Amino acid sequence: MKRRYDGLVKHSRDKRVNRWQDRYTMLFGLLMLVAIGGQPVASAIGLLAEHAGHADPARIGPGLALAAVAYAGYLALVRAVGPVVLSAADASWRLLSPLPRRSVLGRTTTLMAAVAVLCGLALGVVLVAALGAPDHTLVRLAAALFLGLCATLGGMALGVMGQSSPAWDGWLQALTTATVAAAVLLAVLGSGPGRSFLASVANAPSWPAAALATAVTAFLVRRAWRELPRVPARAILAASVRTGRVTQAAVALDPSALTWAAEDAHWRSRTPGSKAWPVRGAWVLGWQELRRLGRHPVRLAVLALSPVLPALAVTAGGPRLAAVLAFAGGLAAAASATSGVRRDGDNPALLRLLAVGRRRALAVRAVPSTLVSAAWLAAALGAMTVTGEMTDPSGMTDPSGITDAAWWLFGPACAPALAAAASRMALRRPVDHSMPVIDTPGGAIPTGPLLWAATGLDLALLGVAPTLVAFVVQPADLLPWLATQALTGLAVLGGYLRLRG
Amino acid sequence: MRAEIITVRHVRVDLAGHRVLDDVALSARPGQIIAITGENGAGKSTLLRCLAGLQTPTGGEIDVLHGPPADAAAFWRDVAFVADEPAWYPGLGVREHLDMVLSVHQGGRMSAEAALSAVDLAGRDERHPLTLSTGQRQRLSLAMALIRPSRVLLLDEPERGLDAAFRPRLAALLRDYAGEGGAVVMATHSLDLAEACGAVHLALEPAS
Incomplete structure (x- = not known):
């Protein structure tokens, strides 16, 4: 009996592989892969061989x-x-x-x-x-x-x-x-x-x-x-x-489905317990976010350890990568405390039962998001500063470009804008695949996924623009830049709450 | 001062070119329970959504607590709505949800212990709602609506997922709520539940 089943599987597989069209497609695909990827890989290995000794x-x-x-x-x-x-x-x-x-x-x-x-x-x-x-x-x-x-x-x-x-x-x-x-x-x-x-x-x-x-x-x-x-x-x-x-x-570019699947899988096997709420009124909504985060020990450990990654990138010789990691990490940290925003966006029934206005709920929920993002980004920028000084105490050829001890203050200054961006990301709808595809000389660009990907990121880039510019120009006096960043961050969060709430 | 806190006059709702409600009238006084019955598609949930300010009628007038219903915090401070799907926040236990409602409203109609006992969830207070059965999640939703202070309670098929033994207890809870001066409007397929509540029937017929 088993041999018959074996034969069944083998027969169907042989039929599939032995067709000449399949072989042709496989060979053509491999040739295309070599043609497209060969040049960059060869130049990367050449570059590697050239610099590897140093x-x-x-x-x-x-x-x-x-x-x-x-x-x-x-x-x-x-x-x-x-x-x-x-x-x-x-x-x-x-x-x-x-x-x-x-x-x-x-x-x-x-x-x-x-x-x-x-x-x-x-x-x-x-x-x-x-x-x-x-x-x-x-x-x-x-x-x-x-x-x-x-x-x-x-x-x-x-x-x-x-x-x-x-x-x-x-x-x-x-x-x-x-x-x-x-x-x-x-x-x-x-x-x-x-x-x-x-x-x-x-x-x-x-x-x-x-x-x-x-x-x-x-x-x-x-x-x-x-x-x-x-x-x-x-x-x-x-x-x-x-x-x-x-x-x-x-495929559907709907990460909220994925987020809920992961969240449900986490809680299905756990007993959260029962603790009294130390705050009253709408503030409970903000506290709920912190309580949920505190019950995710692995996520907390990742949040606590990951600020060293930008510093590692600095010492490994990638200051641009370090800057990207720092801001992506700050945004991810803010996004780690937005489950309530996402839940109320998907199903506002609980918010109605709690009788809390939409703007007020968004505002109190922005508090934990801001705090987590501020702590993460301050730690990351602080580590980058320390690494920069340790790599080059003279500050003359510092690879990170940041040696001023005040750089960590940009973390709390950027955090409100990153919290607003994370909230906007949490509330975005699935990709609208009915949006037009724009033909360009470089290829077709589907505007639906593009707009989806830009939602939230737009606010983050706008909100941390002063810090990004300061990274590039390396000003001697950080104070005006810090003040500009703090005001921009608060303005972005305030504007977002006013328009979205 | 008018006695009615809910009045619906000549309400008409068209959805996607189809008439769902046509010339519907309803009124409810404090202490009254209204049971909206009718076959699937008769417009029971649509009427509830109109009363909750989540659906604008095509024609007619709706007053809830002496004003048009609106999906705003001020409205929801007096109106509790249990919709078709139970909802919960991730990472919180059963009792924490009830305590959350009490903390946000800064008080309630009963304590969390009393609510847990009333809906027979006392031994499951530390569990996550995801680990409860469908009926137990529905009981939690009902407890969250019943524990908070409100003057109007809107329920969309509250009997969904509940076992037969619990329905008389739900009827008793709704009678208690009405006895304290609240008005209940529920869409239901359970005539037994409506009878046990002593509800006034409003039978809807499909409009077209």
């Missing part, structure tokens, strides 16, 4: 820390996705049939391997950019790419095993935590005390690390391959439903 010891630690953060993000994503998932049709039909599990999961396995390989190559490039290649550039590059591949393939294998066994899931979580801890340690070592050690690591021969990585990855991948048919159907179904929602939200 890795600055001061930038090895932050560069490796950023690579570690990226790897921790990859592991978290693998765990969040599944990683063993199926399309809705396969999950509801083929998964629950007596077909051999490995055949049903064949396409998923290929996809997981492809994702791991691509992410591994990217991680390898980051590694070689951070460590440099003092000798044998091509060997070092190959070793870094190989290490990246081993790391991502091993992480994916651990994710597969974690889906079938809580013990392996514990190992995956432990590895993610250890990677974050390693990122912190590398950032600390790179800031001074361990620079010589990191430089010696960069100069060490790469074969022992490669040999160890090969052994560990081979063990994990072999074990995951054996575990694959034993992953429980309920785990695959749950992950498939989750991923299906994500895909649906991405």
Whole structure:
């Protein structure tokens, strides 16, 4: 019976792959990929080879820390996705049939391997950019790419095993935590005390690390391959439903659906408890936001640790990236405290039951959003200032461009505008796909997604414009810029509440 | 001073070219319970939305608490509306929702404990509404509306999801509310609930 089912799957698959049109399409697609991506990749590798030998010891630690953060993000994503998932049709039909599990999961396995390989190559490039290649550039590059591949393939294998066994899931979580801890340690070592050690690591021969990585990855991948048919159907179904929602939200560009799916999944397995409200009147709405945030320990930990990322980008030699990270992080921090705004936007029934006016509700809800954003941005700018001074105490060639200790004050000054922008983002409707598509020489631009993406970001850019200009012009006296930013921030928030409330 | 706190005269509503309500009249005094009944599509929810100021009638007059209804905070301070879908804030437990209503309104008709006991959620006060059943979530919505001070209570199919054993208790809660001088207007398919409340019937027929 099993052989008959095997034959059924094999037959349908053979028929699909053996068609000459499929082969032609695959070959044409690969050629197009090489034609489009070959030139940028070749020039990037050439540039890398040219500069790799000159890795600055001061930038090895932050560069490796950023690579570690990226790897921790990859592991978290693998765990969040599944990683063993199926399309809705396969999950509801083929998964629950007596077909051999490995055949049903064949396409998923290929996809997981492809994702791991691509992410591994990217991680390898980051590694070689951070460590440099003092000798044998091509060997070092190959070793870094190989290490990246081993790391991502091993992480994916651990994710597969974690889906079938809580013990392996514990190992995956432990590895993610250890990677974050390693990122912190590398950032600390790179800031001074361990620079010589990191430089010696960069100069060490790469074969022992490669040999160890090969052994560990081979063990994990072999074990995951054996575990694959034993992953429980309920785990695959749950992950498939989750991923299906994500895909649906991405296709329809409706992240609010995604946000609610994540929020509901979080609370469905938790008991919030019961605490008295320490405030009265409409202020309860603001307090509710802080209480909810306080009950998200992981989100709080990410908020508390992430302000170091712009500082790491500064020391890794990317001041523009650092500025972008700082303001994106400030906006994300403000957006982390807007669940109530989003709920009332989707369904105002509770707000009517509470008899709080729309403007008043938006105003009190802007308070926690402003506080979180102010704290995050002040910490990020403070860390950037400290890093800038530590990188170059003279301030002559400071890579961040900010050495004045007063820069952290721009955090609280920008926060009201970022809170208004986050509120506007929380209230935006799903993308209007009926809006026109504008044909330009550079290609067609769909205005619906464009307007959707710009909603909120427009207010953020307008509101923090004085700080962005100050970043560029580097004024000697920060006080007038600070005052301008504070007034702009308050004006943007006030105007938003007046127009939107 | 007029005794009626809700008056509806010759109300007509057209939606997408179709007449949903035609020449509807209704009045309610403090202490009265009105049950709007009728088959699906008869316009029960539309009439409730008109009373809540969420739907502008095409014609006719509506007065709620001696003025036209409006979707504004001042109106909602006197009017509580339980719509078709229960709603809750993420991250808050059952009791915290009730305490929130009491804190925002700075007082209420009953304590959170009494409300939890009245809707049989006393043992579930720390749970998130998501972990409750559909009927329990409906009870929470009703408790949030009943705990707050109000003069008019608008309910859209309050019996939805409730087990048969709880309906007489809901009827008792609504009678208590009316006994304190509030007016209740509910759209319902449950004639038993309407009977148990001692409600005045308003049967709607599909307009077209």
